[in-house]
Amino acid sequence: MLGSTSPSLADLEGSLHPHLAALRSKNPVAWVDSLGGWLVTDRATALAVMRDFSTFTVDDPRFSTTQVMGVSMLSVDGPEHGRHREPFMEPFKSSAVGPQFGDWIATEARRLVEGFKPHGTAELRSALAAPLAVATIIEVLGLVDAEVDEVLAWYRFIGEAIEGINAGRTVDASAQQSLAQLRHHIDEAVQNGNSLLGQAVGTLTQAEIFANAAVMMFGAIETSEGTTASTLLHLLQHPEQLAEVQNDRSLVAAAIDETLRLEPSVTLVDRYATTATELAGMTITQGDLVSVSLAAANRDPAVFDLPDQFDIHRHNLHQHVTFVQGPHRCLGMHLARLETQVALNTVLDLLPGLVFDEPSSTPARGLVFRKPAAVTATWESSTKLQYG
Ligand code: HEM
Incomplete structure (x- = not known):
């Protein structure tokens, strides 16, 4: 119920922002029964917690991702964290991802958009954001024999298992089967020697390489899909800002960052005292x-004026904490930005006269991973004009 000091899981999965604002206005750190822990809702405390890994660690047996995937960089702190993360840092640098993957992602995005362009309408999350996110990480990790649909299906089961643990359930058989199939592809990629994962051989065990690769896949798919879908949704909901971005592509990056701020595809991160x-x-x-609400920190009125508004000209939109700060800062943030920029530019290049189909779209939802289920648009299409 709005105004309650302890929102339910349903509150936090649905329209969570008013609930987070109500918590923050009372105290930026509050015990939330439904989460079984403290929730941090202002930006300053959020940063303090994320940076102080010796007081607030990820290294705890309750951490849901470890329970599903095993020990990885995401679940350890201190020197062990460095050992897990270091082998993968070089290929994900800003200066590396563009030259290495930019053209490939652009070709794939164009192929996807050209596939549905003649229909004159599409639900852009499932037609573009999701398949692009999966295809990109398959390519980046060198999982050559994996099919996009198959990976997406495993991925949904694994995602549900992680959300399920946060909601008190156990890992089910479908998720376990999906993990086994993913493991098979990752082991093969390491053995082939054509994958960036091979750089960790000698530093990490096979199980550790798998866990880190699974975290990279997980980190990449749900999040990039959600960010691309939410950016498209925000622009379609604000046609005047869409027109500005259409006419001045240097604003694409701002539209993405403002979306990362307003509707982060990862809403919270967990730490343990x-x-x-x-x-x-x-x-x-x-x-x-101690859970840090990235969604709440990003709308802290002490930092962001009119925090609930989407504004691509906001002077401090880069101050969002969606990629976190401290040792666990997102490894794939440059890849994520690149992918979303390419997706957006491709839509703007190929689909003229883009209009929001609001009745066929839905707002973002989700407790930890958050995205709109449907973002539907229409555009001018020669096929539609011919037969419509
Ligand atoms: C817009 C898209 C993305 C968002 C919103 C996002 C968000 C995050 C967040 C919040 C964390 C910190 C988790 C924590 O502190 O507990 C994180 C870490 C991580 N992300 Fe991303 N991520 C995105 C894309 C990606 C991509 C494309 C990759 C591909 C490699 C990736 C790989 C990782 C990895 C490996 C970590 C763990 C880093 C560590 O613990 O040292 N992420 N990400």
């Missing part, structure tokens, strides 16, 4: 779950 401590006047007990 290694010691008793105080946070925004609250007494945290050793072992307590």
Whole structure:
């Protein structure tokens, strides 16, 4: 219920922002029963928690992603974190991703958009955002024999398993089967020697390479899909800003960052208190779950004016914390930005007269991973004009 100090999981999966604002206005750190932990809702405390890994660690057996995928860079801190992350840092640098993957992603995006362009309408999350996200990470990780549809299906089961653990359920058989199939492809890619994953041989065990590769896939698919879908949704909902971006492509990056701020595709990250401590006047007990709401920090009115509005000209839109700060800063943020930029530019290049089909679209939802299920648009199409 809005105004309650303890929103339910349904509240946090649905229109969560008013609930987060209500929590923040009372105290930026609040115990939320439905999450079984503290929720941080202002930007300053969020940054303090994410940067202080010795007090607020990811390294805890309750961490849902580890339960599903095994120990990876995402689930350890300190020197062990460095050992897991270091082998993969070079290929994901900003200076590396563009030259290495830009052309490939552009070709794939064009192929997808040209496939549905003659219809004059499409649901752009499932027709573009999702298949582009899967195809891109398959290419980046060198999983040559994996099919997009097959990976997407495993992926949905694994995603549901991670969400399920957060909601108190256990990993089911479909997710376990999907993990086994993914493992097979990743082991093959490492053995072939044509994958960036091979760089970790000698530093990480085979199980550790798998867990990190699975985290990269997970990190890449749901998030990039959600970001591309939400960016398209925001622009379609604001035709005047869409027109500006259409006419001045240097605004594409701002539209993406403003979307990352307003509707982050990962809404919260979990940490565990290694010691008793105080946070925004609250007494945290050793072992307590401290979740940082990236969605709430990004709408902190102390930092962002009119925080609920989509504004590509916002002077400080880059101050969102969607890629987190501290040691676990997103490894794939440059790849994610590149992919979303390419997707958006391709839509703007190939689909003239883009108009929002609101009745066939839905707002973003999700407890941890968040995206709109449907973003539908129409455009001028020669086929439609001919037969319509
Ligand atoms: C817009 C898209 C993306 C968003 C919103 C996003 C978000 C995040 C967030 C919030 C974290 C921190 C998790 C935590 O601190 O607990 C993270 C970490 C990570 N992300 Fe991303 N991500 C995106 C795209 C990608 C892509 C394309 C990759 C591909 C490699 C990727 C790989 C990773 C990895 C490996 C980590 C773990 C880093 C570490 O623990 O050291 N992400 N991401």
